[in-house]
Amino acid sequence: MAHFTKATSIHDWLNQRLAVDSVKKVLATEYWIPKNINFLWAMGMILAVTFGLLLISGIFLMMYYKPDTAFAFDSVNYTIMSQVGYGWLWRHIHAVAASVIFLIIYIHMFTGIYYGSYKKGREMIWISGMLLFVTFSGEAFSGYMLPWGQMSYWAGTVITDIFSLGSLNLDGLVQWIRGGYVPGDAFLNRFYMLHVLLLPLAVIALIVFHFATLRLPHVNNQDGEDINFKEESDKYLSGNTKSSKVIRFQFDFLSKDIVIVGFFMIFFFYLVFYHFEFAMDPVNFDPANGLKTPTHIYPEWYFLWTYEILRPFPKNPGLLAFGFAQVIFIFLPFLDRSPNVAPANRRGIFKIWFWVLIVTMVILTVLGKLPPEGIYTTYGTVVASFFILLWLSLPIVTKLEKPIGSKK
């Protein structure tokens, strides 16, 4: 048994039992971050804060929401919105945060792609991040079902229908997922369970895992420089903080982070109070009706690009293309055959590949919102095919890239 002495303070009492000083060192004060970074390195913290907002607002919404097809719509649109004190605030925070978190996720992802932060030991950071993206997508979809409006119902119908896998006609599987022939009470209840328990648990576990994957390789820096963290942190601890290339996580990096988080909060609450409507589709203010399809069905903005990859093709090729788009990002560390860890603008042809990918996804997003008629279907087919070709070309593009000497 360990030797315990009479504690001299509460801190000492805790320290003898929980080693709080060592834990703090390992997790915060001696966790090292490069100095050579910019505001894009704060996106992780913004995501953590936004997830916190979703969790807190969600807890309050849960107290009045009723997962029953007869009461769900009114519990949201009547009870929470006009009866519960400040119910509207939680709902608007929840809806805006759910939408904005995807904006930040995309920025976070494309920062990683731009600076090559997914290779040379950082593969697991990328993979765990993509698993988080998938789980968050599940959170977004299951949450979208809960107000039980027309868009909830029909999005639920269309998305669960995907599991019939085209000509395989797996209707039994679709009915199993729905717990009925069409989305109904069992469907709403199970998606409620997924949304408030199982998926958030998975998200929290994956966030912890995502942090753990950062531990050994550390975060990347603006030049993709291979920093000797042992050497640089020793330099810092010996008092030579100026010439060291690294800073402490707490509070050096955190104090930089919090400034960016502050700017984000201003933007976020501006949306919550003055422009929450962008996160609320007007069609979803009609109660779910299985006998009346909305004339034009489309997902939230962050899923439009994948939707546009599913939609313009005939059924089976469309599903294959959709499946491809869903999983291809996770393989990025292995599709990039270049040894360079550097920002895209120093990587020759990869720079073009990167910006073309962004433009392609923006075009797909715009097309996904337009009705699937006439010339738009043709544009959609061309751009969606181009997206697939772009990813297939990545190993060749990166193979052709010249190795650049490690900088500085």
Added chain:
Amino acid sequence: MAVKKERRNFLGLALGGFTTLGGIAALGAAKRTWDPLPSVMAAGFSVIDLSVTKPNVLYVAKWRGKPIFILKKTPDMEKNPREVIVGDSRYLICIGICTHLGCIPSYFPKQHKFICACHGGQYDSNGEVTKLPPPLPLYIPPFKIDGQKVIIGESSPEFQKLKAAGLTA
């Protein structure tokens, strides 16, 4: 030492084996829990009494959350292999969902046609497409004739014949 290790391996395998069995059984239970409930399955059949139908008046019934169109034909409507004959009456029985993008068409009795408001598709009184964009005629659900009643959701030789002839998907 070697003997002890073997015993440990055996214990590990036994524990792992029984845990796997229990896990598989639990998965089976979990799967069953997600199955549609018996009450939901029972609603998978709709019985419609045809004796109350009048010629050229559209009846809409509900089956598995979808609208079912029943149209008793007038003598001047031409014969069609898709129609269902009950006694001496001829009927159109179909799922009332446009095969284009899932909207619900409306019936115009004077023109004897269905028009879909969403993208302008039209069907005749046999459910066949007369104006694009719908890719296919209106689907015929599995049905069974029982006297003056029709059971939607249960297959029958008549339905199988229609299906075999490629008259419905």
